[in-house]
Structures are given as structure tokens and as C-alpha cells.
Amino acid sequence: MKSLKTLGQFIIEKQTDFPYAKGELSRLLRDIGIAAKIVNREVNKAGLVDILGTVGDTNVFGENQKKLDVYADEQFIAALKDGGECCFVASEEQEEGVELTDTGISKNAKYIVCIDPLDGSSNIEVNVSVGTIFSIYRRISQVGEALTQQDLLQTGLRQVAAGYIIYGSSTMLVYTTGKGVNGFTLDPSIGEFCLSHPNMKIPQQGHIYSVNEGNYLKFPQGIKNYIKYCQEEDVATHRPYTSRYIGSMVADIHRNLLLGGVFIYPQTALQPKGKLRLMYECNPIAFIIEQAGGKATTGTERILEIEPEELHQRVPAILGSTDMVNKVLEFLEKS
Numbered sequence: 001m002k003s004l005k006t007l008g009q010f011i012i013e014k015q016t017d018f019p020y021a022k023g024e025l026s027r028l029l030r031d032i033g034i035a036a037k038i039v040n041r042e043v044n045k046a047g048l049v050d051i052l053g054t055v056g057d058t059n060v061f062g063e064n065q066k067k068l069d070v071y072a073d074e075q076f077i078a079a080l081k082d083g084g085e086c087c088f089v090a091s092e093e094q095e096e097g098v099e100l101t102d103t104g105i106s107k108n109a110k111y112i113v114c115i116d117p118l119d120g121s122s123n124i125e126v127n128v129s130v131g132t133i134f135s136i137y138r139r140i141s142q143v144g145e146a147l148t149q150q151d152l153l154q155t156g157l158r159q160v161a162a163g164y165i166i167y168g169s170s171t172m173l174v175y176t177t178g179k180g181v182n183g184f185t186l187d188p189s190i191g192e193f194c195l196s197h198p199n200m201k202i203p204q205q206g207h208i209y210s211v212n213e214g215n216y217l218k219f220p221q222g223i224k225n226y227i228k229y230c231q232e233e234d235v236a237t238h239r240p241y242t243s244r245y246i247g248s249m250v251a252d253i254h255r256n257l258l259l260g261g262v263f264i265y266p267q268t269a270l271q272p273k274g275k276l277r278l279m280y281e282c283n284p285i286a287f288i289i290e291q292a293g294g295k296a297t298t299g300t301e302r303i304l305e306i307e308p309e310e311l312h313q314r315v316p317a318i319l320g321s322t323d324m325v326n327k328v329l330e331f332l333e334k335s
């Protein structure tokens with residue numbers, strides 16, 4: 001019987017990776033884990049309580065905010081505020097972000113969290129896996145000084161940690177601090193995330209491609225050509241590949257991380273920058289994918305190297321198994 005290792009024990013054990021850390025990042029990850037368990041409880045009974053449907057409001061993207069979007073946003077912000085390790089939260093559901101330094105214990109906090117509190121909202125009502133995505137930076141300005149744009153708009157390479165929670169057939173928390181990727185499964189009987197997927201690595205090559213083919217006619221020609229390549233018969237390269245698209249980025253990415261695959265959300269005529277947001281979807285997922293041995297690009301540049309210009313900016317995304325991402329780039333270059 002494998003010895004059980006909880007997220008808390010793992011974080012403390014790995015604290016030696018950060019000799020100068022005084023436990024703040026560990027406590028911050030613990031705070032995120034607590035909020036994840038609370039959101040998980042509501043996701044699991046979403047059909048039974050008044051948490052389905054929309055709140056009748058829209059977010060900065062004009063998306064109808066679902067009750068669970070807002071609930072999850074509130075829970076993560078509250079947990080980060082109470083934990084005292086976070087000075088600012090940038091959230092998909094908050095136009096300007098939320099400064100926490102005015103609340104007692106957070107005024108000396110040195111971490112900034114970017115979060116997609118509920119990823120895959122369109123899937124809530126139909127009981128399909130949804131998730132949460134988070135990204136953690138260290139503030140650049142000194143504690144006590146006013147936060148600056150430089151604090152809030154750091155490249156993905158400067159993330160100190162990133163991860164996601166997937167509320168699926170089981171609830172998992174997967175994260176990295178730059179020393180590999182580890183996955184924890186929630187054991188509801190003890191209310192703890194337990195290490196279940198140590199040192200996760202994405203296969204170099206896979207046979208799954210994930211893209212919303214409903215947008216096919218609006219895709220760049222290179223993406224169209226790659227999709228056709230995936231559908232051609234070729235025994236040697238296990239084609240045709242399998243098409244799997246859930247519509248929750250976390251769920252599509254998690255499957256591809258385990259089995260190998262490529263996830264593509266390209267720019268289209270209607271969305272010239274693509275749909276996915278850099279700070280709280282593409283950067284954290286790119287960090288995880290690269291730490292697991294995969295590749296994450298917009299098609300023209302490495303996602304983690306993008307200099308952000310604004311909190312909610314969108315970027316095209318091609319993420320996953322290195323050989324598959326390189327093949328997409330080949331088709332883009334040839335087109």
C-alpha cells in the first residue's frame with residue numbers, strides 16, 4: 001500500500017527547494033487548496049443548490065457570469081485574503097483585479113495571484129468537467145510601496161508557481177513551482193489532496209488533437225492544413241488521430257498531459273488574438289506543460305516570453321506534446 005502523502009506534507013517537504021522561503025509560498029498554496037475544496041463541494045452538488053444558471057451580469061468580456069463563476073471567484077479571493085500571503089488578485093471575473101494590501105495581514109504580502117476561478121463555465125449546467133487555473137508571481141515593488149503595473153504584468157517566465165484544479169470524475173490539483181509537475185487527488189473521506197501523480201511528464205508524441213472545429217472556416221490556413229494532416233490515413237504515424245474537445249481548457253489539457261496530444265485555440269477572423277487569456281489561462285498552463293516536457297507557443301512566439309500589455313489580454317495557444325506542437329508550427333511556416 002503506497003504511503004499516503006497529502007498536499008500539505010508534500011509542500012513542506014519540497015520547501016527545501018526554496019532555501020530562502022520562509023513558508024509564505026507554502027501557505028499560499030495551502031490557501032488555494034482550501035478554496036479548491038470549498039468550490040469542489042459546490043460543483044459536486046451544483047444541480048441541488050441554487051448555484052446553476054447565470055447571475056444576470058456580465059464580466060469584462062461580456063460573458064454572462066454564471067453563479068458558479070462568481071461563487072468560485074468569491075471563494076478564492078476570500079481564501080487569499082484570509083491567508084495573508086497575497087497582496088493582489090487578478091481574476092477573469094474582476095475587471096480591475098482586487099488589491100488586498102489594505103486588509104491587515106495582507107499589507108506585507110509579497111505574492112500576486114492571477115486566477116481563472118471557474119474555467120469551462122459553459123459546461124457547468126451539463127455536468128461536464130470544469131476547473132480553476134492559477135498563476136503566482138512575486139511582487140517586484142517593495143512591501144509597503146504602491147503596487148505598479150510592473151508588478152501585475154510580468155512575463156510567464158517569472159511565475160514562481162502555477163497550477164490547476166479539475167473538478168472531474170475525481171477532483172485533482174496539479175501544480176508546479178518550476179521543479180517538475182505533481183498531481184494530487186482529493187480524497188473526500190479525509191478532505192485532503194493526496195499525491196497520486198508524482199513527476200508528471202507529457203509524452204513527446206501523442207495521437208489526440210483538441211480544437212473547436214466549428215471555427216474551422218475562420219482558422220489560419222496553416223491550422224486548417226494541420227487538421228487535415230491529423231485526419232489523413234497513415235499507419236506509420238498512427239493517423240488519423242483522435243479528435244477530443246471538451247470545451248473546458250483544464251480538462252482538455254489534463255487529458256493531453258496524461259496521454260499526449262496537442263490543444264489548439266488559434267486566432268480567427270472574429271478573434272484576431274484568439275480567445276484564451278494570457279495571465280490566467282495560457283501562462284499557467286504553459287508553465288505546467290513546459291515543466292512536464294511539452295511546448296507552449298502562440299504560433300509565432302513562446303507563450304512564457306510574451307511581455308503582457310494588459311491584465312485580460314488574449315493570445316492564440318498551441319500547447320502540448322513537443323513533436324505535435326512542432327508539426328503545427330511546420331504547417332504554419334509552410335502556409
Ligand code: AHG
Nearest residue numbers: 116118119120121122212247248249
Ligand atoms: P472560461 O469558462 O473560464 O471563460 O474559459 C472557457 C475557455 C476554455 O476553458 C475553453 O478551452 C474555451 O473557452 C472553449 O471555447 P469555445 O467554446 O469557443 O471552443
Ligand code: MN
Nearest residue numbers: 059063092121
Ligand atoms: Mn469566462
Ligand code: MN
Nearest residue numbers: 116119120281
Ligand atoms: Mn477559462
Ligand code: MN
Nearest residue numbers: 092116118119
Ligand atoms: Mn473562467
